[in-house]
Structure formats: structure tokens, C-alpha cells
Amino acid sequence: MTAGANNLLAASDVETVFERLREAMPGRTKGAKGPKEQPDPFRSCISCMLSAQSLDRNTAAASDALFALATTPEEMLALDDAAIAAAIRPAGLYNMKTRNIRKFCEALIGEHGGVVPDTRERLLSLPGIGRKCADIVMSFTFDADVIAVDTHVHRVCNRIGITDAKTADKTAGQLEQRAPEWAHRDGHFWLIQLGKRICVARSPKCEICPVSDPCLWYAARQKEAKT
Incomplete structure (x- = not known):
């Protein structure tokens, strides 16, 4: 050594x-799914955002509750803040995460036509997405070598x-x-x-x-x- x-x-x-x-x-593994086993890039990003300072089981509970209400950025923005916060409460920091989710959805629609970008640079430009989240989404969801x-x-x-x-x-x-x-x-x-x-x-x-x-x-x- x-x-x-x-x-x-x-x-x-x-x-x-x-x-x-x-x-x-x-x-x-072949066919590895997105963060927290989410089936698409949008839900992968949201679930990754919810995982900050949250135990896996709490993140899963919050994700399940939220995605029972909305599964697209348009549907998410149709919810009021109280509904989002109530759904994601198990993940903690729910008021801050609610704001981040709304800003993320607004930027995703306004800047990317509602489609989650597949590069680190563009992912990092979205509110609520840091380096860890961007790289996890790139690796698991977009199968990138990261x-x-x-x-x-x-x-x-x-x-x-x-x-x-x-x-x-x-x-x-x-x-x-x-x-x-x-x-x-x-x-x-x-x-x-x-x-x-x-x-x-x-x-x-x-x-x-x-x-x-x-x-x-x-x-x-x-x-x-x-x-």
C-alpha cells in the first residue's frame, strides 16, 4: 500500500x-428501478427529494401517499400546499419539501416541458435537486455510468x-x-x-x-x- x-x-x-x-x-441488477423503486423519472426525483433526512420506510410512506394523489408535475401543481404537506408528513421537513416540490414542478414544466432532463447539469438547475439526487436519478433511472x-x-x-x-x-x-x-x-x-x-x-x-x-x-x- x-x-x-x-x-x-x-x-x-x-x-x-x-x-x-x-x-x-x-x-x-438488470432493470434496476429508480430511487425508492419509483417507475419513472418524475417520481424518482420527487422520492429522492423526500428522502433527505428521512428513514427509508418514512420516505416510502410519504411517496406512496403523495403519488396516490398525483403522478405528474401538472397533477402535483393542482394540489394545494396543505394536501402535499399532509401526504409527505412521514418524511419530515414537510413544509420545506412541499415548497421544493412545487418549485421543482413549476421549473420542470416551464423550462423542460414537463420532461425530466437526463444530464447532471440540467438536473442540478432544477429547484430541490442537489448533486446526490441528480447522480442517483442519472444512475438508477437513466442507466448512466455515474x-x-x-x-x-x-x-x-x-x-x-x-x-x-x-x-x-x-x-x-x-x-x-x-x-x-x-x-x-x-x-x-x-x-x-x-x-x-x-x-x-x-x-x-x-x-x-x-x-x-x-x-x-x-x-x-x-x-x-x-x-
């Missing part, structure tokens, strides 16, 4: 990490040393530059499974981790144990 600048793995070790993950973790960064991916990448960033957006930027191109398609799926199964937030299972030997966090932990 060799370290690059600022507590980053060298490029050769980053390649090794992704090669190991490709062997050990499942990749993109490594979307959620909580698990952010933790894993910075713990291993693939990236060295304080925020998920900065992790996404570094990851886009440092991950080998061949890993961009399935990298999100490999990293998220590693984060859920092994490299968990508390008490990571380093003894069974396929990338423990190149991992900078594990190396530091081992060094501390010897002192």
Missing part, C-alpha cells in the same frame, strides 16, 4: 480497491482513502476523478453494499473486508493497536 497526498490512496491502490470490490460485491454518493458511499470512500472530503458533494467530485473509468458503471453498487454489509458506521467488520489491506483507516487502526 502506498499513500498519495492528503491521506489519499495512490492511484494504483484505488484501482486495486475497485478490482477487489468487483469480485466481492454485486453490481447493477457513482452516486449517499451516506454509505461517502463514509466508505473517505474511510478507505479513495477520497478525502468533508461533504458528500466533494466526495462525488473526487470519486469521479479518481475511480477508474471501468468502475463508474457499477461502483455505486459495490460501495453501497460494502457500506451496508461490512464497512458499517460503527464497528466495521475489517476482518472480513475484501479491501482491508489497502485501507488507510485499517492501517491506522492496526498501527494504534501495536503502540
Whole structure:
């Protein structure tokens, strides 16, 4: 293992990490659906917006309730704020999310004819859509070769040393530059499974981790144990 600048793995070790993950973790499944299993780009965007600071089960409940009322931007704008807020209450921050949903729908109709764009730049131009949401929609809904960064991916990448960033957006930027191109398609799926199964937030299972030997966090932990 060799370290690059600022507590980053060298490029050769980053390649090794992704090669190991490709062997050990499942990749993109055929016909992967949009965020939170939504069937179209519009509902994928809305559900992703609702997921901010919300548990998966609460996001699902809010999404189901809202989409029982409206499934298009036009139908959504026909609802009043009270109806939207009541439906999405389980996801929390419902007043702010209601405003974002309305602004998103207005911009989607006004600027894109009601059709969700399929590029990061244009997705980011829409109210309520940040880098994480844009990349998740691109990856899951539009089948783009993008490594979307959620909580698990952010933790894993910075713990291993693939990236060295304080925020998920900065992790996404570094990851886009440092991950080998061949890993961009399935990298999100490999990293998220590693984060859920092994490299968990508390008490990571380093003894069974396929990338423990190149991992900078594990190396530091081992060094501390010897002192």
C-alpha cells in the first residue's frame, strides 16, 4: 500500500480497491428501478427529494401517499400546499419539501416541458435537486455510468482513502476523478453494499473486508493497536 497526498490512496491502490470490490460485491441488477423503486423519472426525483433526512420506510410512506394523489408535475401543481404537506408528513421537513416540490414542478414544466432532463447539469438547475439526487436519478433511472454518493458511499470512500472530503458533494467530485473509468458503471453498487454489509458506521467488520489491506483507516487502526 502506498499513500498519495492528503491521506489519499495512490492511484494504483484505488484501482486495486475497485478490482477487489468487483469480485466481492454485486453490481447493477438488470432493470434496476429508480430511487425508492419509483417507475419513472418524475417520481424518482420527487422520492429522492423526500428522502433527505428521512428513514427509508418514512420516505416510502410519504411517496406512496403523495403519488396516490398525483403522478405528474401538472397533477402535483393542482394540489394545494396543505394536501402535499399532509401526504409527505412521514418524511419530515414537510413544509420545506412541499415548497421544493412545487418549485421543482413549476421549473420542470416551464423550462423542460414537463420532461425530466437526463444530464447532471440540467438536473442540478432544477429547484430541490442537489448533486446526490441528480447522480442517483442519472444512475438508477437513466442507466448512466455515474457513482452516486449517499451516506454509505461517502463514509466508505473517505474511510478507505479513495477520497478525502468533508461533504458528500466533494466526495462525488473526487470519486469521479479518481475511480477508474471501468468502475463508474457499477461502483455505486459495490460501495453501497460494502457500506451496508461490512464497512458499517460503527464497528466495521475489517476482518472480513475484501479491501482491508489497502485501507488507510485499517492501517491506522492496526498501527494504534501495536503502540
